[in-house]
Amino acid sequence: MNIIVVGLSHKTATVEIREKVAFSPNQIEKPLKELVALDGIIEGVIVSTCNRVEIYATTRDIAGGIARIKRFMADYHRLALESLEQHLYNFHSEAAIRHVFRVASSLDSMVVGEPQILGQIKTSYGYAAEYKSSGIILNRFLHKAFSVAKRVRTETKIASSAVSVAFAAVELAKKILGDLSDKTVMLIGAGEMCELAAKHFLNSGARGVMVTNRTFERARRLAEEFGGEAILFEELFEHLHRADIVLSSTGAPHCIIGPKDAEEVIRRRRFKPVFFIDIAVPRDIDPRVDDVENAYLFTVDHLQEIVQANLAQRSLEAEKAEEIIDQEIGQFFKWLSTLEVTPAIVALRTRFDEIRRFELEKTITSWKELPPDAEKRLEALTMAMMNKLLHTPTKVLKQAGQGGRVDLYIDALRQLFELESLQHENEELELEE
Amino acid sequence: MSQVFFSLTLALYGCSTLAYLLYLLRTTAGLGIWANRLVLAGFSAHLLSTIHRFSSSGHLPITNMHESLSFFGLVIIGAYILIERKYKVTILGPFVVPVALMLVIASSAFPMAIRELNPALKSNWLWTHTIMAFISYAMFTIAFGTAVVYLIQQYFLKKKRLGALFQKLPSLNTLDDISYRCLTIGFPLLTVAIITGAIWAEKAWGTYWSWDPKETWSLITWFIYAALLHSRLTTGWRGKRASLLTIAGFLIMMFTFIGVNLWLPGLHAYK
Secondary structure, rough: OOEEEEEEEEOOHOOOOOOOHOHHHHHOOOHHHHHHHHOEEEEEEEOOOEEEEEEEEEEHHHHHHHHHHHHHHHHHOOHHHHHOOOOOOEEHHHHHHHHHHHHHOOOOOOOOOOOOHHHHHHHHHHHHHHOOOOHHHHHHHHHHHHHHHHHHHHHHHOOOOOOOOOHHHHHHHHHOOOOOOOOEEEEEEEOOHHHHHHHHHOOOOOOEEEEOOOOOOHHHHHHHHHOOEEEHHHHHHHHHHHHHHEEEEOOOOOOOOOHEEEEHHHHOOOOOOEEEEOOOOOOEEEEHHHOOOOOEEEHHHHHHHHHHHHHHHHHHHHHHHHHHHHHEEEEEEHHHHHHHHHHHHHHHHHHHHHHHHHHHHHHHHOOOOOOOHHHHHHHHHHHHHHHHHHHHHHHHHHHHHHHHOOHHHHHHHHHHHHHOOHHHHHHHHHHHH | OOHHHHHHHHHHHHHHHHHHHHHHOOOOHHHHHHHHHHHHHHHHHHHHHHHHHHHOOOOOOOOEEEEEEHHHHHHHHHHHHHHHHHHHHHHHHHHHHHHHHHHHHHHOOOOOOOOOHHHHHHHHOOHHHHHHHHHHHHHHHHHHHHHHHHHHHHHHHHHHHHHHHHHHHHHHHHHHHHHHHHHHHHHHHHHHHHHHHHHHHHHHHHOOOOOOOOHHHHHHHHHHHHHHHHHHHHHOOOHHHHHHHHHHHHHHHHHHHHHHHHHHHOOOOOO
């Protein structure tokens, strides 16, 4: 049995393409059912997020399975396979296991270490379990992927640092001001980054926002959006002392807050520290403000540096994560192999035993006068012969299972000994789970 | 018996100091937990040693240099353990525990023999006066450690050097909280210690205040902390200058405690 992966991600396809092949979670039952109805596909899980669409499946026929899933993805979304195919990647066996472990551990994410992907895979798996498109192998496989992701998260620091400017600003604010729940943010001017940072501060528990802008109407609109307070630009210095965090990004050609202003502000707020963030170019806040006691000024460059350092740290941690994944792949692969070998061995033994009993029966009934305890002795003799004959093949099969060439052997066995039952048994096993 | 526990205390404080310093420099998470366990074990041994000494001498073991230094270390560690629990700041350990370790090492350099209690000290005032003083000193010691960390954090922030150590140390706000809390506990206790001392002096020596070096230096210490708290309460003074003054207060307090006993002759010098 083989695990295969077919999909595309932010690395191989633009957002326009990804949108077209995305599976809506509201209507996931239909594609899941269609997927496992495909010829040769036994189990299937569909993962669809804004950054990736992937199908995990089990099959006996790797090449055929991959081709059929590709065809399915194109047909389901009414796309031409020829245009879609260039964006698709596919993996099987060990590479497939590695890929899914890496995705779940957020090593393949756009921002390495971002935490959402694990939850998204869990949800996708939840649907597959609900609609019974996943079975014994994928169940075990995905649970393993979740535990690998958890190990990566606890044993490495891959997700422990801020990798966006806005988040870096929030982290830094916490280092200066402690708990943000009683802190107020002042937004001077507008701008995408400024608003984003303000949003992050509010999400991290900041109490309130004040907004000021040369155009009061804009300030009012923004304040409304954040549930904050709009302030006339001319009255900035009458309110500045109320802010613990000052985010500035006006288009002013010269500084609007100088060291004297900062000193005055700090004094008015009884020396409680202020975290100034200057996002504007040219600068809004005089660099000398940083020399004022209890004022801490950071520019967007400083924040950018923090982000760079954190990213470098993450890629170091990613190496540790790859090592963890290597270990776990080995373990999972072993399980997957024994899963297939065991029924083969059982089937082979059953077949041998059938023949043995049949012949034994024939001999005993044809014997006219049975010497005492002959039956017992014949039974022992045939058993011993069977065990001896099966000993080496059993050993070789078990080794083959761990070596990964198991399909070849099982195929040969099936043909050599007409083990028709083997296929059915495997499928029954899957249904039981 | 007391001797065994004392040696054990020294060893445990030594190991815990080492663990705390390693915790400061390395990223291994387990180190902090171990440092914490070691300091707890050290404190237990220290407490047993002190109790044993107390029961065999019949008086509070603070009547000679060995006993006072050791007792001071005990109170610092006790207070530190409580603060570490309350504020979850294991990272303060490397700045406080070594002070206690040095005090205990210094105490071992003085004769340990239990002596007959000086008759002048046979009074219930000994308890109130000295225990108040010791707790206030311990609080000032923790405030000192916190002030040092505050200055380090502020340096990192001003120089934009936001490395691993910066990430590990607490926020300025937390440090400020701890420091202020220590001062608001320590200062009233020091005040009570000075007042009870004066009353006791009147009973024992017939005068409330005799400008003995210990008294003078205690008053200087008191004025420094009074100034610090006053400016905090009136203008909200905090940050770098407040930290520097906290450190200055600590140095003068240590001189009041050790230097006066060793080098300045007076009524309080019980060697």
